[in-house]
Amino acid sequence: MRILGIDPGSRITGYGIIEKRGNRLLHIDNGAITTRSSDELANRLKVIYRDLEQVITEYAPNAVAIEQIFVAKNAQSALKLGHARGAAMLAGVNANLTVAEYTAIEVKNAVVGYGRAEKRQVQQMVRMLLNLPEIAQEDASDALAVAICHAHSARITQLKRS
Amino acid sequence: MRILGIDPGSRITGYGIIEKRGNRLLHIDNGAITTRSSDELANRLKVIYRDLEQVITEYAPNAVAIEQIFVAKNAQSALKLGHARGAAMLAGVNANLTVAEYTAIEVKNAVVGYGRAEKRQVQQMVRMLLNLPEIAQEDASDALAVAICHAHSARITQLKRS
Numbered sequence: 001m002r003i004l005g006i007d008p009g010s011r012i013t014g015y016g017i018i019e020k021r022g023n024r025l026l027h028i029d030n031g032a033i034t035t036r037s038s039d040e041l042a043n044r045l046k047v048i049y050r051d052l053e054q055v056i057t058e059y060a061p062n063a064v065a066i067e068q069i070f071v072a073k074n075a076q077s078a079l080k081l082g083h084a085r086g087a088a089m090l091a092g093v094n095a096n097l098t099v100a101e102y103t104a105i106e107v108k109n110a111v112v113g114y115g116r117a118e119k120r121q122v123q124q125m126v127r128m129l130l131n132l133p134e135i136a137q138e139d140a141s142d143a144l145a146v147a148i149c150h151a152h153s154a155r156i157t158q159l160k161r162s
Numbered sequence: 163m164r165i166l167g168i169d170p171g172s173r174i175t176g177y178g179i180i181e182k183r184g185n186r187l188l189h190i191d192n193g194a195i196t197t198r199s200s201d202e203l204a205n206r207l208k209v210i211y212r213d214l215e216q217v218i219t220e221y222a223p224n225a226v227a228i229e230q231i232f233v234a235k236n237a238q239s240a241l242k243l244g245h246a247r248g249a250a251m252l253a254g255v256n257a258n259l260t261v262a263e264y265t266a267i268e269v270k271n272a273v274v275g276y277g278r279a280e281k282r283q284v285q286q287m288v289r290m291l292l293n294l295p296e297i298a299q300e301d302a303s304d305a306l307a308v309a310i311c312h313a314h315s316a317r318i319t320q321l322k323r324s
Contacts, residue, residue: 042251042261049252075240079231082244083251089204090211090249099204 002028004061004097005147006052007139008088010080011037013048014139017059018130020151027130028059030140041080045087052091064092065150067142068101102149110149164190166223166259167309168214169301170250172242173199175210176301179221180292182313189292190221192302203242207249214253226254227312229304230263264311272311 007014016030033051035044066088069081092099105115111125123135126144135141169176178192195213197206228250231243254261267277273287285297288306297303 040261041263042255045248045252046255049256069241070238073237075235075237076232078237078240079244079247082241083248085241086207086245086248087252089245090207090252093204093208094211099202101203 002061003147005143007142008085010084014143016144107149110152164223165309167305169304170247172246176305178306269311272314
């Protein structure tokens with residue numbers, strides 16, 4: 001099963017594709033979609049949506065995993081992040097994929113085995129689990145982490161659609 | 163020129179289509195897209211996007227107008243609203259339409275001539291300007307208001323694409 005993890009942001013949206021074969025996790029690809037802050041919001045959303053659409057077409061994942069967000073610095077940054085996250089979720093759901101949401105604690109638990117792990121620890125574990133030559137770009141690494149969380153999650157069986 | 167106004171919300175998204183003929187404004191249609199709060203967020207975004215896509219296909223507007231949002235009760239509701247607003251903007255921009263944003267003050271100024279007008283006054287003026295038999299559903303009325311704002315706006319000439 002192939003999983004597309006997404007870490008959305010209005011400036012940078014990270015993505016990572018992994019494949020679960022039995023108990024093994026394989027890294028397929030990762031990257032970051034960067035939008036120009038000078039661009040209008042609508043056009044930035046279009047870029048995020050279109051690029052994720054291309055990633056989905058290219059790698060044909062079976063599911064999308066995305067971090068659930070509870071906190072944001074303030075209402076204004078939450079609003080911006082919401083737009084980007086909405087665009088990312090739509091790219092998945094419009095391709096008829098299940099979009100699973102995980103909290104940061106669930107992701108850290110799944111990757112490091114400790115819900116309060118630090119960012120750096122998570123990045124290191126992602127690198128090790130997926131046999132990457134080096135730590136991936138920050139947002140791409142976060143996207144791979146949530147994909148790993150989905151791969152490890154018991155919820156897969158509930159969410160998987162025939 | 164036809165304008166689609168949108169008032170996005172994670173529960174109810176209002177829309178309104180008006181047509182500007184010279185100095186006259188004609189009401190074409192208005193309505194509200196309701197999503198089930200029991201549904202997963204991704205599916206609610208899908209409904210908003212798909213229904214607006216249908217509205218755009220049916221009425222072929224030349225532009226989309228949407229209210230710019232600066233305040234939200236808190237970060238959590240801002241995040242939710244952001245998702246819905248992102249889905250609405252994407253429906254416009256993916257149909258190659260310009261998405262114009264107006265502040266609440268700009269909308270009130272355009273509709274009532276007074277930036278601090280009360281909600282009820284705006285609804286009454288929307289009804290009168292568009293010759294509606296009665297006040298439209300609240301969110302649909304807000305959507306018509308922002309469409310009227312776009313029709314009245316000098317920005318149209320800047321934003322209009324050949």
